[in-house]
Every structure is written in C-alpha cells, then in structure tokens.
Amino acid sequence: MAENTQSADAGGPSQRAVEAGVALGMVGFALVVIVGSLQVGIGWGDEGPKAGFFPFYVGLIIFAASVINLLQARARIAGERLFAEWSALRQVLSVVIPTAIYVAVLPWVGIYFASAVLIGFFMRWLGRYGWALIAAVSVGVPLAFFLVFERWFLVPLPKGPIENLLGL
Amino acid sequence: MEELTNLFHGFAVVLQPFNIMVMFIGIILGVLIGVLPGLGGANGVAILLPLTFTMSPTSAIIMLSCIYWGALFGGAITSVLFNIPGEPWSVATTFDGHPMAQKGQAGEALTAAFTSSFIGALFAVIMITLVAPLVANFALKFGPAEQFSVYFLAFCSFVGMSKEPPTKTVASMMIGFALAAVGLDQVTGQLRLTFGFESMLNGFDFLIAVIGLFGIGEILLTIEEGLSFKGGKAGINPRVVFQTWARLPRYWATSLRSCLIGCWMGISPAGATPASFMSYGIAKRASKNGDKFGSGEIEGVIAPETAAHAAGTAALLPMLALGVPGSPTAAVLLGGLLIWGLQPGPLLFVEQKEFVWGLIASMYLGNIAGLIVVLTCVPVFAAILRIPFSIIAPLILVICAIGAYTVHNSVFDVVLMLVFGVLGYVLKKCNYPLAPLVLAIVLGDKAEETFRQSLLASQGSLTIFWANGLVGTIMALGLIALFWGAIQVGWTRLRLAASPASSGRA
Numbered sequence: 001m002a003e004n005t006q007s008a009d010a011g012g013p014s015q016r017a018v019e020a021g022v023a024l025g026m027v028g029f030a031l032v033v034i035v036g037s038l039q040v041g042i043g044w045g046d047e048g049p050k051a052g053f054f055p056f057y058v059g060l061i062i063f064a065a066s067v068i069n070l071l072q073a074r075a076r077i078a079g080e081r082l083f084a085e086w087s088a089l090r091q092v093l094s095v096v097i098p099t100a101i102y103v104a105v106l107p108w109v110g111i112y113f114a115s116a117v118l119i120g121f122f123m124r125w126l127g128r129y130g131w132a133l134i135a136a137v138s139v140g141v142p143l144a145f146f147l148v149f150e151r152w153f154l155v156p157l158p159k160g161p162i163e164n165l166l167g168l
Numbered sequence: 169m170e171e172l173t174n175l176f177h178g179f180a181v182v183l184q185p186f187n188i189m190v191m192f193i194g195i196i197l198g199v200l201i202g203v204l205p206g207l208g209g210a211n212g213v214a215i216l217l218p219l220t221f222t223m224s225p226t227s228a229i230i231m232l233s234c235i236y237w238g239a240l241f242g243g244a245i246t247s248v249l250f251n252i253p254g255e256p257w258s259v260a261t262t263f264d265g266h267p268m269a270q271k272g273q274a275g276e277a278l279t280a281a282f283t284s285s286f287i288g289a290l291f292a293v294i295m296i297t298l299v300a301p302l303v304a305n306f307a308l309k310f311g312p313a314e315q316f317s318v319y320f321l322a323f324c325s326f327v328g329m330s331k332e333p334p335t336k337t338v339a340s341m342m343i344g345f346a347l348a349a350v351g352l353d354q355v356t357g358q359l360r361l362t363f364g365f366e367s368m369l370n371g372f373d374f375l376i377a378v379i380g381l382f383g384i385g386e387i388l389l390t391i392e393e394g395l396s397f398k399g400g401k402a403g404i405n406p407r408v409v410f411q412t413w414a415r416l417p418r419y420w421a422t423s424l425r426s427c428l429i430g431c432w433m434g435i436s437p438a439g440a441t442p443a444s445f446m447s448y449g450i451a452k453r454a455s456k457n458g459d460k461f462g463s464g465e466i467e468g469v470i471a472p473e474t475a476a477h478a479a480g481t482a483a484l485l486p487m488l489a490l491g492v493p494g495s496p497t498a499a500v501l502l503g504g505l506l507i508w509g510l511q512p513g514p515l516l517f518v519e520q521k522e523f524v525w526g527l528i529a530s531m532y533l534g535n536i537a538g539l540i541v542v543l544t545c546v547p548v549f550a551a552i553l554r555i556p557f558s559i560i561a562p563l564i565l566v567i568c569a570i571g572a573y574t575v576h577n578s579v580f581d582v583v584l585m586l587v588f589g590v591l592g593y594v595l596k597k598c599n600y601p602l603a604p605l606v607l608a609i610v611l612g613d614k615a616e617e618t619f620r621q622s623l624l625a626s627q628g629s630l631t632i633f634w635a636n637g638l639v640g641t642i643m644a645l646g647l648i649a650l651f652w653g654a655i656q657v658g659w660t661r662l663r664l665a666a667s668p669a670s671s672g673r674a
Contacts, residue, residue: 029346036360040360040361051360052360055345058345065335065336066335069335069339072335095388103582106582145570157570157574158573
C-alpha cells in the first residue's frame with residue numbers, strides 16, 4: 001500500500017500486495033498449527049498416532065502451498081492490477097464497521113433492539129427511506145423474528161434491558 | 169414381494185389425513201429452514217424434534233423426514249437466487265444456478281433444481297426399497313481405510329476439478345482441516361490447538377464458517393461492486409416449468425450418473441455435500457459444454473442437485489439398516505428414534521415394520537408433496553427479490569447473526585461469523601475457492617479419525633490404503649483426480665507433439 005500517491009479514490013492496494021499478504025498470513029497460520037501440534041505430540045502413542053499427528057502434516061501442507069502461492073503472487077500477477085479501489089473498500093468498511101459494532105453490543109443490548117437499530121441505520125443511510133417506513137420495517141422485522149424464534153421454535157435469543165422493559 | 173406388500177401397507181399409513189397434514193407442514197417448514205441460511209436441515213430437525221414427542225413415532229418421523237426433504241429443496245432457492253447456499257450441499261448449485269439467475273433464467277434454474285432433486289430422491293428411495301439388504305451388507309464391509317479413501321477421493325476431486333490454482337485449493341482445504349482439528353481430539357480426548365483459549369474448546373462449527381464465508385462474504389462482495397443486490401428474477405410459471413421439463417430428458421445421462429454418485433456417496437458416510445461436488449466436477453468433465461460450466465449451464469444445476477438429494481435420501485439407508493447415520497441430519501433423526509424408544513438397526517425392519525415402511529412410503533409421497541410445494545411457492549420467494557438492497561442487506565446480516573447464534577447459543581460464534589465473513593471476502597477476491605475449506609471443516613474430524621484408525625490397524629504403515637482391491641481402486645482414482653490438471657496438460661502436449669499441424673493453441 002505504498003503507492004498511494006494519486007488522489008484518494010482512484011488508487012487502491014495492488015492485487016499482488018494483497019495476495020502476498022494473504023499467503024504470508026497463511027504461512028503464519030501454518031506455523032501456529034505446527035507449533036500447536038508439536039505441543040500435543042505428533043508421534044506414535046498408546047492409542048496410535050498422537051493428537052498432533054494429523055494437524056502437524058496439515059500445517060506442513062498449508063506452509064508448502066502458501067510459500068508457492070507467495071512466489072506465484074510475485075511471478076504471475078501484473079503489478080498494476082488493483083485489488084479494489086479505495087472508494088470500493090470504503091463501501092465495504094461501511095458495512096463491516098456497523099456490523100462489527102452490532103456484533104459487539106449484542107450481548108448487552110439484546111439482539112432485537114440491536115437488529116432494529118442496524119436495519120434502521122442501513123435503510124436511512126443507504127436507502128434514504130422515510131422515517132415511517134424505517135420505523136415499520138425496523139420494528140416489524142425483529143418482532144417477526146421474536147415470534148418465529150421465541151414463540152414458534154422456542155429458541156431464546158440474547159435479550160437486553162429494552163426487551164426486559166417490555167416484559168419479554 | 170413381501171417388501172411390496174409392506175410398502176403398500178406403508179402407503180396406507182401415510183395417506184391417513186393427519187399424516188398427510190403433518191407431511192405438508194414438515195415440507196413447508198423444511199423449505200423455510202433450507203432458505204434461511206444458518207437454520208440448516210440438521211439444526212431445524214433438532215429444534216423441531218421436541219415438538220414431535222406427543223405424536224406417534226410414525227407421524228413424528230414423517231414430519232421430521234419431510235423437514236429434511238423440504239430443506240434439501242429449499243437450499244436450492246437461495247443458491248440460485250442469491251448465490252448464498254442455504255445448505256452446504258447446495259454450494260455446488262450456486263456455480264451455475266446463480267449465473268443462470270443473473271441471465272434472467274432463474275425460473276429454468278429453479279425448475280431444473282427442484283425436478284433434479286425430485287428425480288435424485290426418487291431414484292434413491294427406489295434403491296432403498298429394492299436393494300436395501302444388499303447394499304447394507306456391502307457397506308458393512310467398509311473399514312476405516314475404505315472410508316478414508318472415499319474422503320481422499322472427494323478432496324482430491326476438488327483439487328483436480330477446480331479452476332483455481334491447485335496450491336490455492338490445497339491451502340484453502342487444509343486450513344479447513346486445521347480448523348476442524350481445533351478443540352477436543354476425538355480419538356485421545358486430548359485438547360489441541362486451543363492455546364489456552366476457552367472459547368476454542370469446542371472447535372469451529374462448519375455452520376458458522378458457512379454463514380460467515382458465504383453469507384457475510386457475499387454481502388461484502390456485493391457492496392464493493394456497487395449497491396445493486398444481484399438476486400436474479402424468478403419468473404417461474406407453468407410455461408417455464410413445462411419448457412424446462414421438456415429440456416430435461418436430454419440430460420438423462422447426467423441425471424443417471426448423478427443419481428448413482430449420490431446413492432453411493434450417501435450410503436458410504438461421505439454424504440450429500442461431497443456427492444454434489446463430485447457430481448458437478450464429473451458432469452463438467454463429461455459434458456460437451458463442460459467449458460461453459462460456471463457461466464450458467466443447466467447441466468451444472470442438474471448434476472449437483474440430483475446427487476445431493478439422492479445422497480441425502482440414501483443417507484437414511486445405513487441409518488435405518490445399520491444404525492450408522494450417513495449425514496448430520498440423519499444423525500439427528502437417529503437421535504429421534506432413540507428418544508421415541510426405537511432401536512435403529514436391522515431389527516427395526518423386523519420389529520417395527522409399520523414404522524420403517526411408513527417412513528419409506530413417506531419418502532415417496534413427501535418428495536412429490538415437496539416438488540408441488542416448491543414449484544408453486546417460488547413466487548413467494550421471488551417477492552423477496554423485489555425488496556431493495558438497503559433493506560435486504562441488514563436483514564441478511566441479522567438473519568446470519570441469529571443463525572450463527574442459535575447454532576450453539578453463543579455470542580462468540582457471532583463474532584467468529586463476522587471474522588469468517590471478512591476472511592471470505594478477501595479469500596474470494598484472491599481466487600481461493602471457499603467450498604473446499606467448508607467441506608474440510610465438516611469432514612475433517614471423520615477423515616482424520618478414519619485415517620488414524622487405518623494407521624492404527626496397520627501399525628503406521630501407509631500400505632493399508634493399497635491393501636485390497638476396493639480401497640486401492642478408490643485411492644488410485646483419488647490420485648488421478650488430484651493430478652488431473654497435470655495429466656491433462658501432459659496429454660495435450662503429447663497430442664500436440666504427435667500432430668503439430670492439426671491443432672491451434674491449447
């Protein structure tokens with residue numbers, strides 16, 4: 001991501017850099033798997049192969065395949081090919097970040113209230129709908145989920161202070 | 169002939185008004201569950217199991233097995249329309265089903281998918297009815313080495329058939345195996361790869377991975393490419409249905425092959441998911457239009473759907489006859505039998521004739537009911553497509569989150585789902601195939617277990633995988649599949665060398 005010299009929206013990370021990064025990440029993952037396997041033993045125990053036996057070789061294969069992928073990222077991908085433009089990545093983040101917040105607050109505010117806010121946020125921000133429709137959908141959908149899951153399937157979902165206030 | 173008498177007695181049981189009602193309720197619930205990603209067949213059956221305690225075991229198994237058929241049908245709907253596989257076995261259906269929907273042929277794709285499902289199921293049910301004792305006997309001889317060789321073949325087919333670079337397929341698949349290995353080791357009962365984190369004790373559930381990689385990942389890809397949600401239009405009407413039906417007989421060879429693959433994979437514990445992939449891969453190799461696969465070829469819908477449904481149905485055979493479930497959903501159904509006080513196994517055919525043949529009869533009628541329900545109810549699902557992206561996107565996010573949560577009632581799973589989602593987006597953009605990763609998480613434990621049991625039997629010698637004709641043949645097929653790409657390149661070069669004038673660029 002060094003070549004960010006152009007205007008903010010036109011450029012982006014190169015495909016080659018991202019692929020190399022992914023391959024490096026996998027090499028790291030492989031090392032973690034190999035170390036974890038060595039910790040529990042990869043040899044032959046009383047019950048046959050030890051617990052680390054299978055994951056150890058899996059880790060080795062990930063390592064080998066990722067090293068090849070890393071080398072091929074340099075050899076096979078044109079340097080000027082973009083992974084995605086910054087503006088597109090901003091769009092992706094604008095979904096990831098609200099969703100991350102949604103996931104993070106779930107245990108505390110309850111899934112129904114959080115869902116209502118998430119749906120309302122997207123409808124207002126992406127769809128620019130009127131508040132009446134937003135209110136109808138963002139309240140109606142969690143309510144429908146409530147009926148389906150808590151009443152029909154009898155699956156309790158995380159609830160927070162709002163749900164408790166309503167006596168659900 | 170005795171079987172035929174029993175079967176007709178079974179039909180009489182199923183055709184009682186209460187059982188017919190239960191059958192339709194089961195199918196509709198099943199389709200709903202199959203359409204909602206995360207509420208899978210196994211999951212849905214497990215959740216609904218307590219509702220059946222008050223019924224007779226026969227009505228209960230009719231309802232639960234119909235939920236299973238419904239889920240098998242329903243998985244195709246989201247695969248074709250949204251490119252989100254509702255079930256792991258409908259992943260392969262997305263490859264051609266979704267491009268067809270994008271080309272405006274969603275109706276054809278759905279009709280082909282449903283009809284193929286029906287044909288696959290019918291074939292498997294007939295097989296169960298006729299050759300149950302024979303096949304059960306054969307599968308009884310399967311040792312761990314044979315089981316592992318079947319997994320080996322399924323995974324090698326991935327590498328050979330994938331259009332992505334083989335090292336990327338291998339890396340993706342092996343990451344799946346590594347994730348499956350996290351947690352409690354099935355054989356020694358030892359904890360591994362948890363690094364002291366309590367939340368990792370239970371390992372990674374493939375449902376979470378599927379919801380994240382396919383559900384969330386797809387939303388991110390869609391949003392990156394602009395805000396249009398690429399759901400195809402589902403113009404399904406009687407005319408489209410009959411036109412598609414008129415086209416289907418042309419692909420009888422693909423259908424028959426897929427039925428056979430499905431039944432084989434369903435009876436052996438490989439299950440519906442590898443069956444659908446293998447069938448897709450082989451159809452791609454065998455078809456005249458093989459190079460068009462992936463761009464919306466109707467054969468690419470027929471092959472995986474037929475095999476998946478045949479396998480899903482055939483998976484009930486070892487469960488009933490041997491007490492060995494052939495699929496996760498079959499395992500849940502097996503749990504149901506035990507709760508109702510029935511002992512699965514060969515004795516069931518002797519002691520609980522009404523139950524067994526009622527179930528088998530309900531497979532015939534349930535699939536006919538399923539076909540009618542999905543063909544007529546698709547417009548309801550088509551209505552979902554007219555909802556704008558800014559409403560459907562948060563809805564799918566919420567459904568995914570709820571789906572991920574309900575798998576183990578764990579908020580940590582929802583976090584994992586999001587991580588898998590971002591990972592899925594990046595991997596997909598880097599041309600790593602995601603299906604092998606998911607399949608490896610699903611089958612990882614079983615593949616490892618059979619591998620280690622085989623080695624245990626042979627005192628660590630790999631020669632056990634060539635020890636007899638059966639296992640040797642399957643392993644050899646696996647190796648051919650693994651190096652299929654290289655074999656093809658070599659073959660092309662040989663031919664080019666032999667006749668340099670007759671061919672252009674390969």
